[in-house]
Amino acid sequence: MSIYFTKNFQRAFGTFPLTGDALRHALELALDAGYRAIDTAQLYKNEQDVGATLETSGIPADDLLLTTKVMHTHFTESQFLDSVKRSLDHLKRDRVDVLLLHWPPADGDVQPSLALLREAQLLGLTQHIGVSNYTAAMMRTAKALLDVPLVVNQVEFHPLLNQSVLLAAAQETGIPLSSYCSVARGLVFQEQLLRDIAQKTGKTVAQVTLRWILQQGVSVTTMSTSAANLRNNYAIDDFTLSAEDMATIDTLTHSCVRIVDSKKVPWAPVWDTPERA
Numbered sequence: 101m102s103i104y105f106t107k108n109f110q111r112a113f114g115t116f117p118l119t120g121d122a123l124r125h126a127l128e129l130a131l132d133a134g135y136r137a138i139d140t141a142q143l144y145k146n147e148q149d150v151g152a153t154l155e156t157s158g159i160p161a162d163d164l165l166l167t168t169k170v171m172h173t174h175f176t177e178s179q180f181l182d183s184v185k186r187s188l189d190h191l192k193r194d195r196v197d198v199l200l201l202h203w204p205p206a207d208g209d210v211q212p213s214l215a216l217l218r219e220a221q222l223l224g225l226t227q228h229i230g231v232s233n234y235t236a237a238m239m240r241t242a243k244a245l246l247d248v249p250l251v252v253n254q255v256e257f258h259p260l261l262n263q264s265v266l267l268a269a270a271q272e273t274g275i276p277l278s279s280y281c282s283v284a285r286g287l288v289f290q291e292q293l294l295r296d297i298a299q300k301t302g303k304t305v306a307q308v309t310l311r312w313i314l315q316q317g318v319s320v321t322t323m324s325t326s327a328a329n330l331r332n333n334y335a336i337d338d339f340t341l342s343a344e345d346m347a348t349i350d351t352l353t354h355s356c357v358r359i360v361d362s363k364k365v366p367w368a369p370v371w372d373t374p375e376r377a
């Protein structure tokens with residue numbers, strides 16, 4: 101079973117783009133709402149704020165699932181491990197629970213950075229290892245190269261994007277998916293179809309959206325700075341969407357809305373689309 105589906109870690113609080121007081125305040129609200137899985141990254145420049153806030157929260161490290169990600173510019177022999185040690189220093193930890201490669205390398209050759217990631221694990225700097233923004237082909241290559249499981253591929257996942265190719269690769273490789281941009285940075289709230297299902301089920305559009313993600317075996321990462329939205333996004337384990345509602349929401353995936361595209365991230369890989377499968 102995915103580590104993110106143990107305890108209550110299937111709902112993670114994402115910390116991008118928050119830093120400083122805004123981060124501290126939102127993270128405190130998230131911990132109050134019940135979040136125990138926390139997602140940060142070297143790229144977010146907030147690991148120090150995350151570390152300080154978690155330390156003062158008094159929540160035992162064993163009750164948390166702390167994930168950070170190594171920047172692709174640190175994927176060299178000389179920089180990788182030092183950058184992870186710096187992250188641990190910022191996070192005030194001897195090791196993180198999950199260490200991810202934030203992006204695949206620009207040349208598409210995943211072997212060298214996966215070897216460095218595995219080395220970090222063997223040195224005890226992280227309990228689990230995973231990746232982010234990997235394509236289906238990269239997931240298969242990683243599975244073949246590694247002698248331990250990758251616990252996650254964190255990818256953009258919401259009702260306005262068809263990720264059936266990655267879902268199939270997750271089944272095939274045993275590498276579970278986790279979502280980011282889970283509410284498509286607010287775009288899902290404009291969808292009448294989701295509003296109708298929300299009204300029918302007595303839930304909010306955010307809850308219906310996140311539940312649709314969870315019911316596909318994909319753990320959820322969301323960010324909010326609002327106490328009400330955080331509580332709302334967390335309260336998604338007391339209802340089930342019918343197969344009919346799931347299928348209705350599936351029809352929205354034809355919209356092909358990608359938030360994190362190559363305009364925002366020039367080093368992004370060529371994404372999988374159902375036609376390319």
Ligand SMILES: NC(=O)c1ccc[n+]([C@@H]2O[C@H](COP(=O)([O-])OP(=O)(O)OC[C@H]3O[C@@H](n4cnc5c(N)ncnc54)[C@H](OP(=O)(O)O)[C@@H]3O)[C@@H](O)[C@H]2O)c1
Pocket residue numbers: 113114115116117139140202232233254255279280281282283284285286306321322323324325326329330332333360
């Ligand atoms: N691995 C990667 O490459 C990658 C890329 C992007 C993101 N991520 C991770 O995923 C996390 C989440 O993704 P994201 O923040 O980009 O997108 P998101 O969760 O889809 O959108 C966040 C936005 O949605 C709003 N929102 C959240 N819940 C809401 C609700 N119930 N009702 C109304 N508005 C709501 C928030 O505003 P309010 O503050 O007003 O609630 C915030 O502006 C990030 O924080 C980061 O940790 C990873």
